[in-house]
Amino acid sequence: MLLVTIIIVYIIIALVLVIGLLLNGVRPSKTLAWLLAIFTIPIGGVLLYLLLGRNRRKNKLFNQKNIHLDDTSSEINQMLAVNDPSSLKTIKLINKTSSYPLTYQNQVRILKDGKETFESIFSTLENAKHHIHIQYYIYEDGTLADKLLQLFKKKVQEGVKIRLLYDGIGSYSLSKKHIKDLQNIGVEVHQFLPFRFGRFLSSINYRNHRKILVVDGEVGFTGGINISDKYITGDDALGNWHDIHSKIQGKAAGYLDRIFVTDWYLAGGEKVEFSQHSIATPTEQNGMEVQIVPSGPDDDFATMEQVYFSIINNAKKYLYIINPYIIPNHAILQSLQTAALSGIDVRILMSSSTDMKVVDWCVRAYFESYLKAGIKLYLYPDGFLHSKVVISDDQIVSVGTANLDDRSLQQNYEVNAIIYNNELCRNMKEDFLQDCSKSVLLDLETHQKRPWRIKVLEGSAKLLSPLL
Incomplete structure (x- = not known):
C-alpha cells in the first residue's frame, strides 16, 4: 500500500513538472530532454530537473521588481x-534590458x-x-x-x-x-x-x-x-x-x-x-x-548573452577574446563562426589547460568548430589565464566576470564593464597581440590528429556543457 502511494505521489509530481515544462520551457530540444529524463529516470529525473532544469526567468529566485532603491x-x-x-x-540593448545607462x-x-x-x-x-x-x-x-x-x-x-x-x-x-x-x-x-x-x-x-x-x-x-x-x-x-x-x-x-x-x-x-x-x-x-552590465537568472532576458552576441555581430574588422571557459551555446558559436567566415579577424586566447579537467575537455570539444571557420586559436603556456575580456574594432572593450558558457550567461549573477574608448581599445589590443606572440597557435590539421581517446573524452564532456 505504501509503495502504491509513493508511486501515485511521484506521478502527480512528475505531471506537475511536465505541465510547468510545457508552459515555461525555452528551447524545444531542452524541454524534450527533461521530459525524457523525468519519465525514464525514476526519482532521479525529478531531482535533477528541480536542481538544474527549472527556468529561472519564469520562476525567479528573487523578484527584483519589488526592490526600490532611491536614486x-x-x-x-x-x-x-x-x-x-x-x-x-549595444548601448541601447544594455539600457533596455538592465536600465543601466x-x-x-x-x-x-x-x-x-x-x-x-x-x-x-x-x-x-x-x-x-x-x-x-x-x-x-x-x-x-x-x-x-x-x-x-x-x-x-x-x-x-x-x-x-x-x-x-x-x-x-x-x-x-x-x-x-x-x-x-x-x-x-x-x-x-x-x-x-x-x-x-x-x-x-x-x-x-x-x-x-x-x-x-x-x-x-x-x-x-x-x-x-x-x-x-x-x-x-x-x-x-x-x-x-x-x-x-x-x-x-x-x-x-x-x-x-x-x-x-x-x-x-x-x-x-x-x-x-x-x-x-x-x-x-x-x-x-x-x-x-x-x-x-549586471545580469542574472532573475532577469527577464539573458542580458550578458545578448551583450556578447551584440558585440560579436557588430564587429567589422576584428574581434579578440580572452576567456578560460568558452563553452558556447548554439547562438554564440554560430555568431563567432559567421564573423570569421565573413572575413573578420577573430582570435581567441585561452590557457593551455584549465583548473578543472572535465571543463578542459568540454572547452576543447569546440576547438575544431572554431578552426574550421577560420578562427585563430591561441593557447597561453605560462600559467592559467583567467581573464574575461572582449576587444573589438578599436571601439569597444568588455572587462568583467562573465565567461562564455551557459553557467555565466544563464545561471550566475555576473557583472561586466563595457568601455567605449579608442585609445584604451588600442592599448588592450596591443597587449593581446603580445600575449598571442608568446602562445601556441593551433592549426586544424594537427588538432585533428589528436588521439581518439582524447576525442571521446571531449565528446563525453560536451554532453555536460549546459551544467558546467
Whole structure:
C-alpha cells in the first residue's frame, strides 16, 4: 500500500513538472530532454530537473521588481549619445534590458594580474572616507584576507562603514573564525544564497559570480580576480594565475555600488538607502564612456548573452577574446563562426589547460568548430589565464566576470564593464597581440590528429556543457 502511494505521489509530481515544462520551457530540444529524463529516470529525473532544469526567468529566485532603491541620478532616462555611433545598438540593448545607462567622463585603469590589482585596491581602501562595499565569489583565508582584516579594522575605527558579501558556494572554504573576526571588528557580513538543506534544490545551481569593490560610491573595481592568495603566489598545479581587472572612477562606479546594494538586500533583507551614496560626479572633462552590465537568472532576458552576441555581430574588422571557459551555446558559436567566415579577424586566447579537467575537455570539444571557420586559436603556456575580456574594432572593450558558457550567461549573477574608448581599445589590443606572440597557435590539421581517446573524452564532456 505504501509503495502504491509513493508511486501515485511521484506521478502527480512528475505531471506537475511536465505541465510547468510545457508552459515555461525555452528551447524545444531542452524541454524534450527533461521530459525524457523525468519519465525514464525514476526519482532521479525529478531531482535533477528541480536542481538544474527549472527556468529561472519564469520562476525567479528573487523578484527584483519589488526592490526600490532611491536614486538621485537622472541618467536612467537620458538621451543616449556616444562618440562612436556603431556602438549605439549595444548601448541601447544594455539600457533596455538592465536600465543601466551609458556614463561619461570616467577614469578607467586596466589592471593586469594580482600584484598590480591588489596594490591599487589597498591604496584605494586606505583613502576610504564613508563606506566600503566588497563582494566576491571566492573570498578565502590567507595572507590577502588577513591584510584586508587589518585594514578594515583601521577603517572601522575611522568611522568607515564596511559591508562584505560573499557567495555561499564559491567561498565555502572561508573559515567561520575569519568571518567572526570580521564581525568582531565591526564589518557587516552577509552570505549570498548559503548552502542550506531547505533551499538546496532551488539555489545551489545559481551562484553570485560577481567581483565588486566600491569605495565611497566614487571608485569601483570589477573583473576576474577574487580574494585568493593564488593571484599573488600562483598554485602548484597551474603555476601563475593571470587575470585582468579594472579600476573605474566616476559615475560608472556608482552603478557598481547600485548592484552591490541590490545584492546586499537580496542576501540579508537589509535595505541600504541608495540616496546616501549618490552616483558620483564626473572626475574629468575628457574621460571615458562606460556602461555597467549586471545580469542574472532573475532577469527577464539573458542580458550578458545578448551583450556578447551584440558585440560579436557588430564587429567589422576584428574581434579578440580572452576567456578560460568558452563553452558556447548554439547562438554564440554560430555568431563567432559567421564573423570569421565573413572575413573578420577573430582570435581567441585561452590557457593551455584549465583548473578543472572535465571543463578542459568540454572547452576543447569546440576547438575544431572554431578552426574550421577560420578562427585563430591561441593557447597561453605560462600559467592559467583567467581573464574575461572582449576587444573589438578599436571601439569597444568588455572587462568583467562573465565567461562564455551557459553557467555565466544563464545561471550566475555576473557583472561586466563595457568601455567605449579608442585609445584604451588600442592599448588592450596591443597587449593581446603580445600575449598571442608568446602562445601556441593551433592549426586544424594537427588538432585533428589528436588521439581518439582524447576525442571521446571531449565528446563525453560536451554532453555536460549546459551544467558546467
